Amino acid sequence: MKTTIQTTDISELIVCHDCDLLFKSPCVDVGYALFCPRCGCHLCEPKKNSINRTLALSITALLLYLPASLIPLMTFDTFGFKQSCSVFDAVIHFYDTGYLFVSLMVALTSLFFPLIKLLLIFVISMCLKLRYYPDFLPLFMRWHSFIAEWEMLDVYMIGILVTIIKMYHAVHIQYEYGFFFFTGLLIITFCSSTSMDKNLFWSLIEEKSLA
């Protein structure tokens, strides 16, 4: 039995990564998203002006990264005792309590992975923007998709809010610049990863590596 799928060109086919359904790819325009017709999983969503936007947003986020992690978030004030802490100080303080594994996970998810993810996005989009296709690009793309899951700035933000609500009866809280830098970093990081069109990035990398 010869089906139409066997006769069509392989580049027109799409395989759903969640249910392995094979189907002919329709043309998906910018502003639309393609969902798997069988399991409903999100397959692709072309983005407008993806490379430029990703590059601009990743540069913004990298500029915000250092102040967001090194400037104190807040100052807690009770009976004249003052304590102010940044994201980085919190990790160091946790390490001093002796919980190596937990402090390592906190350091990775709230400090290192966001930075590595932003650097990877920056390098990848910069290379694509400059039409320069070094050999490490596919490797960087794979690292990015692994790290994206382990980067938890958004959860950390909710953690900050829960801490504030837990303590605002007991202490006087003064917000420092770090809090606003951190909020900005969170929003820009989120925007830079949503503006990234992975299918486009991969197809550009492929075109050049074959040429």
Add this chain to the structure above:
Amino acid sequence: MNNYKKLNMEKNIEKNGVGYITGMKAGIVLCPGCHKVLIATEKNGMRIRLCPRCGASIHFRKPDSIGRTWALLITAAILVFPANLLPVMRVYSRNVPDDSTIMEGIIYFFKEGSYGIGIIIFTASILIPFFKITGISLILFSIHFKWKTRLKQKALMFRFIQFVGRWSMLDIFVITLLQAFIDFGILSSIAPAPAAAYFTGVVVVTMFAAITFDPRLMWDEY
């Protein structure tokens, strides 16, 4: 609001009389690293082992997916007990230590009257780990016993599990911030307690369980 065009996909799907055509039936593999569609010929194995585009190793299904996921899930189910029964945080007030477990922390919020925060912490640190472990085991059981009902709902549940997995770290981040900010010497200070390590273990292990599980397995033979 919804600007997603509803595409009529029926004409693009090929049914061969038995069921849907999957990539595996047609001898087509999807690269796990870059989602490139590749042809895998030869029945016993694959002609290509590494993706020509990104270099990831290619398999029809993730290797040993079910065994690995079970191992990680059982680890998580064991770790859940110390994580919830041991104290997670130690509050020193005028040098008098006071231990509290995760549940006691939640009850504290409810007594204070902050129900919203209490519900958020309860969802993030008790409901989500419980839901992840039971949800993935339900899917694994349904693969083992070939329960072919409600596949779409199970797929949705798995995607939800993948999405909420990270949010269990919330409690750990709150402890990180509290122990850093509440350090007023003899007046009061906060330190983490052993359950914090077990709880982080639960989060990491269940996230890896969601990564190692291959959702395509539940759609096979459909």
